[in-house]
Amino acid sequence: MVAFINQEAVEKAREIEIKADEESAIEKSKLVRQETASIDAQYERKFKQAELSQQIARSTVTNKTRLKILAARQQLLDDIFEKARVKLAEVSKDEENYTTILKNLILEGLYALGEDKIQVRPREKDTELLKKAIQQATQEYKEASGADVSITVDEDNFMPEDSHGGIFIVGTGGKITINNTLEERLKIIQADCLPVVRGSVFGENPNRKFYD
Structure with a gap:
């Protein structure tokens, strides 16, 4: 009788252990998925921020370059008309x-x-x-x-x-x-x-x- 009770206790303990391991694995897998999703979201956010920063930097450089070109062109046009103005004296x-x-x-x-x-x-x-x-x-x-x-x-x-x-x-x-x-x-x-x-x-x- 004692042996039977011990056997039942051992099996029950094994069932509890197996169930605990299964629940632990499920919880662990859930935590891993959550952390992975969180890391992916953080990475995606940082990637987009970095991409936006690069776009802003490129746009800033492009605009500065464009303004320099426009300023240089305007200066050249001003020089052309100034030379024409000087030549008026010779007409x-x-x-x-x-x-x-x-x-x-x-x-x-x-x-x-x-x-x-x-x-x-x-x-x-x-x-x-x-x-x-x-x-x-x-x-x-x-x-x-x-x-x-x-x-x-x-x-x-x-x-x-x-x-x-x-x-x-x-x-x-x-x-x-x-x-x-x-x-x-x-x-x-x-x-x-x-x-x-x-x-x-x-x-x-x-x-x-x-x-x-």
């Missing part, structure tokens, strides 16, 4: 060519104002050349429009001698004026033709989809 040295320029500036003013009387202000040293240009412009305007026009030189209000030339046009009554100095024309070119100049110097921008 009036070729009297024949400069007279033609003055004539065309006068004609532009006549067509823009549409008046039969205008006054022009040159540099004092350009007075004689301007008078020749006025004769040419008057004749050409009459041939084109059939209208006579009176153009006088304002010898009381000359343009500054340190200007690069051109003329200042005043309409009847002095209410309407046109700044047709060479400096002003260069400003207009710089403003209106900058995209063309930029394209000529640097080529067309492949990322630009629309053009004015």
Whole structure:
């Protein structure tokens, strides 16, 4: 009887031990899975953070490089127009060519104002050349429009001698004026033709989809 009870106790103890081992293995496996998932999640989070940091770093470097390129290009364009501005001083040295320029500036003013009387202000040293240009412009305007026009030189209000030339046009009554100095024309070119100049110097921008 004692042997039977001992045998039952041994078997019961074995069952309890086996069940405990099974539960321990299950719990251990569960903990391992949980820890593994936690480690994977931490790794994924750190990986994404590292990837985001790299993207931000690359973007920062790219933007800085792009800004440097844009600044260098703008400086080059500024230098181009500054050299053009310096060369304006040489335009009036070729009297024949400069007279033609003055004539065309006068004609532009006549067509823009549409008046039969205008006054022009040159540099004092350009007075004689301007008078020749006025004769040419008057004749050409009459041939084109059939209208006579009176153009006088304002010898009381000359343009500054340190200007690069051109003329200042005043309409009847002095209410309407046109700044047709060479400096002003260069400003207009710089403003209106900058995209063309930029394209000529640097080529067309492949990322630009629309053009004015």
